[in-house]
Amino acid sequence: MTSLVLADVVWPALFLSLRMAAWWCVLASLVVECLALWRFAPLPPLKAIAASLVMNTISALCGTLLLPLMGIRLEVIASTTYQEWFGWGTFNPITTFATWVGAVLVTSAIECLILWLAFMMPWNRRWVAVVLGANAVTVALAGFTVLLNQPQ
Numbered sequence: 001m002t003s004l005v006l007a008d009v010v011w012p013a014l015f016l017s018l019r020m021a022a023w024w025c026v027l028a029s030l031v032v033e034c035l036a037l038w039r040f041a042p043l044p045p046l047k048a049i050a051a052s053l054v055m056n057t058i059s060a061l062c063g064t065l066l067l068p069l070m071g072i073r074l075e076v077i078a079s080t081t082y083q084e085w086f087g088w089g090t091f092n093p094i095t096t097f098a099t100w101v102g103a104v105l106v107t108s109a110i111e112c113l114i115l116w117l118a119f120m121m122p123w124n125r126r127w128v129a130v131v132l133g134a135n136a137v138t139v140a141l142a143g144f145t146v147l148l149n150q151p152q
Helices: 012-020 023-040 045-080 082-086 093-118 125-148
Strands: none
Touching: 012 023, 012 045, 012 093, 012 125, 023 045, 023 125, 045 082, 045 093, 093 125
């Protein structure tokens, strides 16, 4: 027996990517990452500002495509495993957490690549950890608003 099901599907990564593109989130990212690079990575203030602007611009451009694609992949995995086992829908704690981790890793990878290529920073655990931490904070800000406004 085959049935046709039509639905408008929205997944957490799409909500998160939209929130991360909001002006306040972009501004928060610039401030947090600039301060983090200046304070905890070996960058002087003006270079930290330039690096933050360049990394966030490129990360935003790449992220508009990569984050929703990552979310689709997460949904495929989730729908065939734990969502089916527990009878959960798309918006659940595991998917929300996995989306946050994925967004932090994707944006951090892009931004670390930019620091390495454009600003000639040698790979170093310290500044990679700084970028990961700063992205964790800014993605968490966007993610918190998604949690506050989840669809019913």
